[in-house]
Amino acid sequence: MNTAKMQVEIWSDIACPFCYIGKRNFESGIEKFADAANINVTWKSFQLDPTLPEKTTVDHEQYLVKYKGLPADRVNQMLQQVAQSAKAAGLDFHFEKIATVNSFNAHRLIQLAKTKGLGDAAEERLFKAYFTEGKNIADRITLTELGKEIGLTENEVTDALTSETYAAKANEDIDEARQLGIRGVPFFVLDRKYAVSGAQPAEVFTQTLEKAFSEWRAKNPETAFEVTEGPSCTADGNCG
Template sequence: MSTLRTLRVDVWSDVVCPWCYIGKRRLEAALDRFGHADEVEVHWHSFQLDPAHPRGERRPVFETLAQKTGAPPAQVRAMTRQVTELAAAEGLRYDLERAVAVNTIDAHRLGHLAEAHGLGARMHERLLRAHLGEGEVVDDPDTLVRLGTEVGVPEDEIRRMLAGDAYADAVEADIREARRYGVTGVPFFVLDRTYGLSGAQPADTFLSALRTAHADAASAQR
């Protein structure tokens, strides 16, 4: 009797994206209710919401959002208050007043280095929490070293990576793959390389998609 193959879930996400963290928690909630969660492998992929953000330039998120949307400060604060409340409903504590907008290329490179040690998911979680909830500046080399070592990535490897361009090609490869799927924003989820879900969908939607993908995979093996 054949064993059902692993159900693959690919997720494109940026470490400064508030909706990505919410989507991550909702996917996890769905997996907690999915009867075949032990057959699921989740793979995290890099995506930059603002690749044109100058490297080394740091601005308060509120200022960046106001400039990008053209909305007055009161409207920007209302928008961020709404997403903060939605995050809280998923057990996440956001502090966007302290969040600092940066270019995320180095944070993503750290994520790939962590993945080489089997720590990619933990690293992505730590970077999301650092930016969205703790006011950490996630392009600062010393900050990235500290966050990386917290999850178990060797310090000397992080410093060596940051001193060069290691894993930049892996980040670009992730982004190219996202474009092939037609991804223009994140989070974006692909189940079994077949079913695409855009945005921080409700947990019930993720659960339904997981069940559909699993049933189709099982049928294909018969």
């Protein structure tokens, strides 16, 4: 029996507000997709600003003004608009709480979580910690607690944050994004054939999934056994 699934890869950075919004919109889109059970989602690391320190030095608004060179009035307006977009997606953003720090340690945690089938859980918890709770996602104690919340052990998280194994995995994703020409996130790649850039509406994800999957299914047809029935026993104890 064919158990293959179509692959969807999502390049994302925890420090990106539209990555969180895009995650919600993608989830809403895939809920309306009839073949969702045949989709395998993989989260990929991306860093918008690898130069940031691991400790907060400025608040998020100051960071955008001072280090990104954006006008203060534009920043204020932009953050209000993003917060409204988040609210429409069912999210609660608090930009005034954000600890503007380097996201690489968070990506190490995500890479560990992926090996345990917890990649989506890690993304979700880290997004909430960053945008809603104002937690420092570079702090190792904080990351240990967040990791434990989603089912990882303290030793596993410590290893992920101290060894080079998971740093290398994060850098592989970042390098791959560069090779593919990905310059912004979120970036959704479906079956390495179609891509959706940005936090598009849910219906865009549904439509793109349907298109990509129909082509994938044509190349990967469902198979089933032709069964000749005979006397047998079932797990519930019936024999006959």
